[in-house]
Amino acid sequence: MKPIQKIGLISMAGAAFILNSCATGGRSPSGFLTNFSQLDAGYGTQDAVAAYLKPGVDLKKYDSVIIDPVTTVVATPGISAAVQDQLAAYVGASLRTQLAGKMKIATVPGPTTLRVRTALTDVIPGGPGGKPVTTVHTHPQVALTGKLGSAEVAAFVAGVSFEGELLDSLSGERVSAMCDHRLGAKREVTANTTWAEIRSGANQGAARLYQRFIAARGQ
Numbered sequence: 001m002k003p004i005q006k007i008g009l010i011s012m013a014g015a016a017f018i019l020n021s022c023a024t025g026g027r028s029p030s031g032f033l034t035n036f037s038q039l040d041a042g043y044g045t046q047d048a049v050a051a052y053l054k055p056g057v058d059l060k061k062y063d064s065v066i067i068d069p070v071t072t073v074v075a076t077p078g079i080s081a082a083v084q085d086q087l088a089a090y091v092g093a094s095l096r097t098q099l100a101g102k103m104k105i106a107t108v109p110g111p112t113t114l115r116v117r118t119a120l121t122d123v124i125p126g127g128p129g130g131k132p133v134t135t136v137h138t139h140p141q142v143a144l145t146g147k148l149g150s151a152e153v154a155a156f157v158a159g160v161s162f163e164g165e166l167l168d169s170l171s172g173e174r175v176s177a178m179c180d181h182r183l184g185a186k187r188e189v190t191a192n193t194t195w196a197e198i199r200s201g202a203n204q205g206a207a208r209l210y211q212r213f214i215a216a217r218g219q
Helices: 015-020 081-099 151-158 195-217
Strands: 049-053 064-067 070-074 113-122 133-137 160-168 174-180
Touching: 049 195, 064 081, 070 081, 081 113, 081 133, 081 151, 081 195, 113 195, 151 160, 160 195, 174 195
Parallel strands: 064 113, 070 113
Antiparallel strands: 049 174, 070 133, 113 160, 160 174
16 A cells, blocks of 8 residues: 555655756656756755746746646556546646636647646556556546546556646747646545545546646636
């Protein structure tokens, strides 16, 4: 039985990040975020958030966003494509819920449009792992309900993290980024945990990314 501390893409903290990001610029351990050293030293503290905001950026000029397909990076053996797809669907749905009525969803770049990239990444050391598999989920629509169904799935969910970044859609320049290991830190995941509980935890990554954007925007 594992604590679900660190259920978060997103992303995230811990010694593993430092060990895997020592090169100049560097990538996050999952490989999803580039220039990982740009994020602040929050990743040096267990369960902390690593974050970045471009100095002097005017976030109020942005009124729309392009949402890229959610990526998952999984190194836990035996996790089905359906499980990965559902986790990606949770994050995508949460992003759209956060943005509803506040920013327009765009499909083409523009001077007032941001691009958001998010990933759920299995980067927590400790359990047996395999070669990481990166999947981009273009249309995640699987509907998992009921209990998780296996200790293997529970172990995977307990080790997922959240990573996300906001880019200027025209220049591709990073405006903001966040990694978070804190999601569901006080919960435990077992084969009896329901998918509704996991959805709630996974949604926190997208919600926190958006909340940071709103705070920096001065709203």
